[in-house]
Amino acid sequence: MTWGKGDHPAKEATMSEPRDEYQRRLAKLSRLKRQGQDPFSHHSYRRSHVTAQLQSNFAEWAGQQVSVAGRIVAVRGHGKSIFVDLQDASGTVQVYAQVDVLGEEEYARFQDLDLGDIIGVQGELFRTRSEEVTVRCEQFELLAKALRPLPEKFHGLQDQELRYRQRYVDLLANAEVRKIFETRSRIVQVARDHLIEQGFLEVETPVLQPLYGGAAARPFTTYHNALEMQLYMRIAPELYLKRLVIGGLERVFEIGRVFRNESIDTRHNPEFTILEAYQAYADYEAMMALTEGLVGAMCQAVHGGLQFTYQGNEIDLTPPWRRIALLDAIEQYSGVTLSGIADAQTAREQAVAAGLQAETIEGQSLGYIIDKLADRFVEPELVQPTFITDYPVQISPLAKRKADAPELTARFEPFIGGEEIGNAFSELNDPLDQRERFEAQVAARAAGDEEAHPLDEDFIRALEYGMPPTGGLGIGIDRLVMLLADQPNLREVIFFPLLRPSGQ
């Protein structure tokens, strides 16, 4: 055994209580264990109610014995009695401990509890003079000891970095944060119910893929030891879900995590949740109706109607949503007329004239310039729900061409609150055209576009077996949660957003 300087074995017995809160509680824990009161020995606790039930059904249980369990989040001592607030998943309830109810010994044990401890309490339900619903503590158990102190009771935990790194503290200290995640859960549940009601089958497809595809993004790579092969984390489930449609599953959907190896900001996390749905014998217009129905149902569940406020903007999701073709929207919001322009050079000149920085689009393709123009001039304006339609075929390698305009695709992206929330199209089911599109992507990749699709031979082979005309829809769940929970930062709707290690 080694001692630090100044340490002396004889001192231990006379050493005063450690000053540090953690050390203090650790010492208390070991004392409890020595006394045969190990707080971590409990395997369960029988509750008669959760706290919210006591609050809402007080009259029914007043004067009766109830039992609740939760975390001590506030303590107000009065000498011979103590009030504590007990928090569980449903809310809080006050507990009142009195020496003449508990007896000296049990009361002393109650006094010994710390803020943050998890206890079970049994006793009579009553209201105090000030009408507070309260459980009179007649029996209690310490169910888990908190060794670390809670954040400040009034402001909660504010430090964003700590909130994300230690989300558990954020959740237990900040009720608004819990609400956001409850909203998130409800949104996913509603989406699932809505699709299942309409005859969609929920499926799961591979996250680890020998070849990635279905979106323009760089993948994460990983390695399978036994197979001795590189694998990719999926960037989208699209190509597998379409394989299922080819297999005869006419309506399928998947809600799952996808992974894109890109930078992190207020709107991007390397892993996020996507909902994709595919419906055979339907086109992109059917997907518009599906989008309106889905997002409307989510909003209904969260806000009780089709209107809500996002960052100060009143938004109305009543269908039908506005529709406007991409090039028309660009013309309307930036003044740049691109219809009829085939060469990138002319488009670049016009874009620069409209206000885009020349360096950012220098040497870029027409599709890229269209993207940039839409990003800069169109998307921020799309506060009310809007379908931007008719994307050029060059930037839509998996979408079917429009019959009357083969350089455009039967595709749309829905926007709400200035945010892109999804992507949908009539799926390309011509295997020969699909091969050509993939080949154009491979050429783009060779020219330096790292987000271009690789050629997926097995997917083309699947198409060669025949895929019915199919409409497909992808929706970014995280973005929708941001909108419906009125949060401007994606990290507020993801429990554990990716951060650099703090080094501690």
Added chain:
RNA sequence: GGGCCGUUAGCUCAGUUGGCAGAGCAUCGGACUUUUAAUCCGAGGGUCGCAGGUUCGAUUCCUGCACGGCCCA
């Protein structure tokens, strides 16, 4: 990748034009049996993100780094 900002007690935040570092909550001791951001009296608690530099002296000024935030790309 670039710009700006932040990092001070367990938490929320002040502050130091360069000279022994502050409050509230939390903690500890005392009083208080219907309080609820309880109240009252008293006390302890700091590597001022990290590493250099300038200086008699740096938490403060300078440089670099780390992590985070916001904006731009």
